[in-house]
Amino acid sequence: MEWLVALVLFGSFFTMLVLGVPISFSIAIASLLSIMVSLPFDASLSVVSQKLASGMDSFTLLAIPFFILAGNIMNRGGLALRLIEFSKLLAGRLPGSLGHVNVIANMLFGSISGSAVAAAAAVGGTMAPLQKKSGYDPVFSTAVNITSSPAGLLIPPSNALIVYSLISGGTSISALFLGGYLPGLLMGACVMLAVAIVAKKKNYPVSEKVSLGEAGKITFRALPSLGLIVVIMGGIIGGVFTATEASAIAVVYSLLLALIYREVSLRDMPNIILGSVMTAAMIMLLIGASMAMAWAMANADIPYAVSDALLALSDNPIIILLIINLILLIVGIFMDMTPALLIFTPIFLPIALELGVDPVHFGIILTFNLCIGICTPPVGSALFVGCSVSGVKIDQVIKPLLPIFGLLIVALLAVTFIPEISLFLPSLLLGY
Structure with missing residues (x-):
């Protein structure tokens, strides 16, 4: 019976994806069909309806629409340019300085907005003409922008980590947020290493030196935006x-900041709120549908079957974690981050816990894997946005992406097998 449920569940799910059915509906319908294997139609429909409703009935999930709204206000509030100018102070004298600026600005902007796509669009759209004017290869610059934009999904506040916290059964969001800092910085450092190697090879220029007075002005303009991170994480x-509660405070802070900058007026707010509601609604529907799929998988003992199959291959934790990483990297190629988190957390988390992997550590591993996935074809959202803002074709950017992917995978292995990278800050600041 279990194999039939699994066949119906995943067979119908992937069939509907191929046919172009929206992923939320694909998950919900596949869950309904699989539950009908063992229950009558009316009971199956009742289970799916209940799980859809209960999956969205969570106080923790309120953080997602609030952080999305705060990010959208920041996106319209002239934040990107201020952060780019501040990034030039940090990396302006390094070889290939504009490439490093792109990476640092993406890390800062992505962490504040909580969106890799917003970072790739806002920072990439500003940096692409500057880099082209300074003689940088547009194709390589696009690759740098694409691969650095997901770092903000690890550096808090991160909606991906909030989703993982819910699906994993209440893993501490505070610990996850702190745990994402060092892996997120490591991801950015890997892209900066690639920039340094190419800059030295092609003799890319160094930015002009900024006077002390000008540096002070740039820092002063950027400090209010950077203060959002301090307020949220400090609180x-x-x-x-x-x-x-921090997500609601972030909305108030970002709105006040945008009004002070005079980049956003109260007239703009209805459109900003509408866009935020639409984005949040898609994520919430995904979460509700995925709760139904999680129930269907648990009812058919699919997580236990997968666990038994993997543990039958080897009892070596290193081998099992390598296999999980490989599967997640492949999944990331074909599936966006949120649905992948929702579907595969219930499958792989029990295995990780059995191997003695801390749930915070595993959440960072899972998110890091899927961050790489959103940069890869055919469905990588950061890939498409990065190419569209720079005007570079996707087939052109694949070659420079490959060596950066290699560095990111090395960083992923380091995060996987050195738990202290993820757990040092939670242990230090929270006593986790």
């Missing part, structure tokens, strides 16, 4: 407010 670590 969470200090126990002043929860991550969900």
Whole structure:
């Protein structure tokens, strides 16, 4: 019976994806069909409906629409240009400085907006003409922009880590947020290493030196934006407010900042709110549908079957984690981050826990894998946005992407097999 349920569940799911059915509906319909193998239609429909509703009935999930709204306000509030100017202070004297600026700005902007796509569009759209004017290869610059934009999904506040916290059964969001800092910085450092190698080979220029007075002005203009990170993480670590409450504070902070910058007016807010609601609604529907799929998989003992199959291959944790990483890298090529998190967390987390892997550590491993996936064809959202803002064709950017992917996979292995990279800050600041 279990194999039939699994066949119906995944067979119908992937068939509908190939046919172009939206992924939320594919998950919900596949769940319904698989449950009908063992239950009558009315009972199956009742289970799916209940799981859809209960999956979205979570106080923790309120953080997602609030962080999305804060990010959209920041996107319209002239944040990208200020962060790019500040990034030039940090990396302006390095060889290939504009490439390094692109990476640092993506890390800063992505962490504040919580979106790799927004970072790739806002930072890439500003940096592409500057790099082209300075003699940088547009194809390589596009590859740098694409591969550095997902770093903000690891550096908090991160909607991906909030989703993982919910699906994993309540893993501490504070610990996950702190755990994402060093892996996110490591991801950015790998892209900067690639920039340094290519810059030395092609003799890319160094930016002009900025005077002390001008540096002070640039820093002063960027500090209010950077202050959002301090307010959110300082409040969470200090126990002043929860991550969900921090998301609401982020909206108020970003709105006040945008009004002060005079880049956003109250007239713009209805469109910003509407766009945020649409994005949040898609994610919430995905979460509800995935709860139904998780119930269908648990009812058919699919996670246990996968666990038994993997553990039958080897009892060596290193081998099992390598296999899980390989599967997740392949999944990331064909599936966007949120649905992949929702579907594969219930399958692989029990295996990781059996191997003695900390749930915070595994959440970072899972997210890091899928961050690489959103840069890869055929469905990588960061890939498409990065190419569209620079005007470079996707087939042109594949070659320079490959060596950067190699460096990112080395970083992924380091994060996987050195738990301290993910757990050092939670242990230090939270006593985790």
